[in-house]
Amino acid sequence: MSYIVLARKYRPQTFEEIYAQEHITQILQNALNTQRIAHAYLFTGPRGVGKTSMARILAKSVNCMTGPTSTPCNECHICREITSGTATDVIEIDGASNTGVEDIRELQRELLYAPSQSKYKIYIIDEVHMLSKSAFNALLKTLEEPPENVIFIFATTEPQKVIATIISRCLRFDFKRIPVEDIVARLEEITTAEHIITDRESLYIIAQKADGSLRDALSLMDQVLSYCQSSITENDVRTVFGLLPTQVYCTMIHNITAQDSAGLITLINELIGKGSDIQELINGLLVFLRDLTLIKLGIKPSEVNPDNLELYQQTADLISDNNLMYMMTLLIQTKLDIKTSSNPILILEVTMIKLSRMSMMDDIARLVTELERLQLGAQTRVTEPQTSAVQPQPPREHKHAPSHPPVHDTPGSDAARDLLLPFSEASFTQIMPKLTDRMAKHSRLTATNLKECTIAGFSANTVEMRTSSHTGFNTLTQNQQLIDETASSFFTAPIKLRFIYDAPVQEQAATPAPLSPEQIIDNNPHIKQLVEELGFKVVDE
Secondary structure, three states: OOOOOHHHHOOOOOHHHOOOOHHHHHHHHHHHHOOOOOOEEEEEOOOOOOHHHHHHHHHHHHHOOOOOOOOOOOOOHHHHHHHHOOOOOEEEEEOOOOOOHHHHHHHHHHOOOOOOOOOOEEEEEEOHHHOOHHHHHHHHHHHHOOOOOEEEEEEEOOHHHOOHHHHOOOEEEEOOOOOHHHHHHHHHHHHHHOOOEOOHHHHHHHHHHHOOOHHHHHHHHHHHHHHHOOEOOHHHHHHHHOOOOHHHHHHHHHHHHOOOHHHHHHHHHHHHHOOOOHHHHHHHHHHHHHHHHHHHOOOOOOOOOHHHHHHHHHHHOOOOHHHHHHHHHHHHHHHHHHHOOOOHHHHHHHHHHHHHOHHHOOOHHHHHHHHHHHHHHHHHHHHOOOOOOOOOOOOOOOOOOOOOOOOOOOOOOHHHHHOOEOOOHHHHHHHHHHHHHHHHHHOHHHHHHHHOOEEEEEOOOEEEEEEOOHHHHHHHHHOHHHHHHHHHOOEOOOOEEEEEEOOOOOOOOOOOOOOOHHHHHHHOHHHHHHHHHHOOOOOOO
């Protein structure tokens, strides 16, 4: 077979060629330079980040004719055999196909034989987490004390499935996902070597699609090359993977902020009519909103091409942080609803209409609070005694209502103060149910104890409250500040509640005076008869 896929053709052959794993390559190179070679290694991490390649490079480093060395020559026959996978002393085992105890016993029998031509016999077990528990246990003793010329290298994507006794006998190295910029840099090197014409935006799309896996990125590049041949454009890449241009998501945001429901629904139907998948459409919009959120937080998303940052910034300025979070929350819920719906297009259309009408929604909690204050203010004006003569009011001018919506007053404005009540015995009695309801949102126990209190008296700005529960008294005094602040929010001036503990009077039952011996005998005929017959004399001690 003449053609070799890019993932195999450009597999790393030295430590320097492994991208974004410097925290591991530096340790291994230092260990090789100082001859501190361990007998067992465990490589963990996501797929396609270089675990098996690192294992082969380590095998070449210890068995190279010039080694052990941190820079294998890749020229001697041992290095070439390891690269091609034909080395007799480097055995690669698939953990998923050799899961039983018999496979481990066969391996243990092979350990008795010395390496045929190399310094070390190296076993690379890929996907080691697939071994059964009994196979792991059979490997324990051998792994703890292997022959001097044997090295084990385990690789796995699920380290949590490897038993702790195996992990404790290995040097563990955790590989990380490869950043988008590093994947783009590697793709640029490969496209240059392959004489492929491309642009950075295309490489960024492939790198994002790879999700941190360089092997996946090279496989995606092979797929794109099969479609585009030797010249890759952004439109070709999006066509191959069914991705929408960034400008489409920008148009969606413009329609949403402009409250253009009709334009938004028309755009959605056009995309679906051209074959766009609904789930992919939502996923793409979620990723776009996530990038906008990071930009508004002052963070540059590594997945975004620097050439497009200005477009992202302009779109982010159109929408607030709260609206971004609301949109993402609604889209996530829509994804879940679509999975179980027989009409996913309808659900998506309803979601888009909701997004385009976000400005019509308001903070429900704030509206409820204002309604409560208006209601209390109206009740106070009705029930408050009139202490002064009614003065005739001059006629007011009737002005036309403003065409624009009213602006909500801030708590410090005159209009907001008109909603607050003047402190009095009557007004405090009226707000008590509201006060307990407000406190219940913070602590039901505090609200219950407050409701059981009785009003004992009033002073300038203080209300005395009595309670007969010692536990309730402690709870109320511990939350004194919160109670005072909540109660003050109803009045034009701050007030304070002072709690008094009234210990309940313990009614003691009257204890009868003790009876004398004579009274006891007189009250009991049987005892009296016995005393008389026997001639006993009663003595009071």
